[in-house]
Amino acid sequence: MEVKTEDNSGVIILTPMGRVDTSTAKIFEDSVMAAADTNGKIAVSFDSIDYISSAGLRVVLMLGKKLKASNGTLVLINMPDKIYSVFKMSGFDKILKICATFDEAKPLFG
């Protein structure tokens, strides 16, 4: 698993690729936390992962908490239906911002 990083007009878009499970969650965590240390505007794109387990959800929650505490913004984008249903079951759709595309997310970054 690896995490692709891209800068789009001041917003860092992170795209985890492959499986986000317990064996890879640390790589995911290190990448997203390092990005959040340098930039308060983060989008995470979910179109390149097979599935996300609770280990991956934990990392997304940690990132959300960190950006909330530093007055940053986190938006989750490009979520396939199956991944979205896992976020919804977990109640994460109520505490994190989820948009269909990056274009839709853009206004949320101000």
Place this chain on the structure above:
Amino acid sequence: MLFEIKNKIDEIGYLCDEVKTFCNANHISNEKYHDIVLILDEMVTNIIMYAYPDGGEYIFSVEIEKTNDNFVNITIVDNGIAFDPLAKDDPNTSSGIEEREIGGLGIFLVKQLSECIEYSRIDEHNKLNIKVAIVKKEENNGS
């Protein structure tokens, strides 16, 4: 299909690949592959991380089979410390981001994605049976 899994976290990747092969061979949709692999990931991870606190090397078994009435039965048997995953309280999925905790979320997801889960402790072994519906109920009834 029976797998012998070592209590090492790298085994998850191997299991995922094997489950993909199993789903393809049994014409199970990608959506259901996703549910099955997530269920296995959560339960197998729990065993690898917590069942053998002495740090030794152990092997436990995961069996997965498709039934004629369109279910997938997953049976996981380990000889680690007694652990009933159903005894845990569900997490509060409606709390705000600051208060939200992650504990128990994995098992909660497994409960949501499966038809039924049974746990038993027999002869120093934990046995977990999980049943997953692979065809929606309406379709099963032929309506």
